[in-house]
Amino acid sequence: MGTPQRDVKVNYSEVQKDLLIEKHCAFLIGYGRSHNTYEYGATDYLRMSGIYWLCTCLDLLHSLKLIDQEHIIDYIQKCYDKNSGGYSPCPNHDPHLLYTLSAVQLLVQLNRTDLIDKQSLCSYIKQLQQDDGSFIGDQWGEIDTRFSFCAVACLKLIDSLDTIDIDRATNFIMSCLNFDGGFGCIPGAESHAGQIYCCLGFLSLVQRLDNLDLSTRNMLAWWLCERQLDKSGGLNGRPEKLPDVCYSWWVLASLKILGKIQWINREKLSKFILASQDDETGGCSDRPGNIPDPFHTLFGIAGLSLLNTYDENIIRKVNPVLCMPEYIIQKLEIKMQLL
Numbered sequence: 001m002g003t004p005q006r007d008v009k010v011n012y013s014e015v016q017k018d019l020l021i022e023k024h025c026a027f028l029i030g031y032g033r034s035h036n037t038y039e040y041g042a043t044d045y046l047r048m049s050g051i052y053w054l055c056t057c058l059d060l061l062h063s064l065k066l067i068d069q070e071h072i073i074d075y076i077q078k079c080y081d082k083n084s085g086g087y088s089p090c091p092n093h094d095p096h097l098l099y100t101l102s103a104v105q106l107l108v109q110l111n112r113t114d115l116i117d118k119q120s121l122c123s124y125i126k127q128l129q130q131d132d133g134s135f136i137g138d139q140w141g142e143i144d145t146r147f148s149f150c151a152v153a154c155l156k157l158i159d160s161l162d163t164i165d166i167d168r169a170t171n172f173i174m175s176c177l178n179f180d181g182g183f184g185c186i187p188g189a190e191s192h193a194g195q196i197y198c199c200l201g202f203l204s205l206v207q208r209l210d211n212l213d214l215s216t217r218n219m220l221a222w223w224l225c226e227r228q229l230d231k232s233g234g235l236n237g238r239p240e241k242l243p244d245v246c247y248s249w250w251v252l253a254s255l256k257i258l259g260k261i262q263w264i265n266r267e268k269l270s271k272f273i274l275a276s277q278d279d280e281t282g283g284c285s286d287r288p289g290n291i292p293d294p295f296h297t298l299f300g301i302a303g304l305s306l307l308n309t310y311d312e313n314i315i316r317k318v319n320p321v322l323c324m325p326e327y328i329i330q331k332l333e334i335k336m337q338l339l
């Protein structure tokens, strides 16, 4: 007998089984408004992404009209750094690729791409590419496959992929492939479901998934579906870690790109996500009983969208590569590769 899996105990006879749409919308809108709370002040370093999580989730729930879009557009403009061409998480902070992607995703979603200075944005992204094809996230020089994903996702959204050296960028991503079929943040780093999503998303956007041969694809899909824990039904991000609702996104989106989403037990995972809702305040947390936040709320709802648990009239279809409503990607005619 092997060692028992690390997991959480969920009492499925007592937890929430219905999707609390109105409560989630109220939670997300309230989060955006609560400027005086500790949570708001403590998260200024990632606020641009916070607004993207909030707006995307509202859009998936057909409720984007409930927020003040002008206010958000104004905020994004205040985070634009005209010296570099990138965006910062909040005014007077340094620009970074992570928040630049969130800003671009928001401007696309709010139908305001006219506000993007494409040329400056392209030169901002181009100067972050290194000789080995990798990307640094900002002037401080950290390299991570997340930043390769952010670079190509931004460029794809403004139809400017040819700005960077795709061959070198792809070689760097492939140099992060591990013996187990997974990817890490730099060459030799441990496989991690979040980084796998970034690397598969990258290969999908540049249409180079053919770099992965059949046995690697199968090994990777197997590694990903092993993230589902027997008892709780939730997904973890690496072996021996506890299940976490956000991995419903990183793992499922990766499996969707590989054409193997059916390898996950859909009923069990749906139940785990629903059990992670807060039935008093609305919102989802990382696992049942914890405090909800917009990050886990988006990735829980986006996970349910990939699982097709609900009709499109309830949760819109999400694009598995860009984590944006599919209707927007279709309207822009953005093409990506799915296996």
Ligand code: FPP
Residues within 6 Å of the ligand: 098, 101, 146, 149, 150, 193, 194, 195, 197, 198, 237, 250, 322, 323
């Ligand atoms: C886990 O992070 C997740 C990742 C490493 C992937 C992050 C991906 C991006 C930032 C790209 C943009 C994403 C979208 C959806 C457009 P963690 O720090 O929570 O990992 P841990 O669970 O190991 O702490």
Ligand code: ZN
Residues within 6 Å of the ligand: 244, 245, 246, 247, 286, 296
């Ligand atoms: Zn999480």
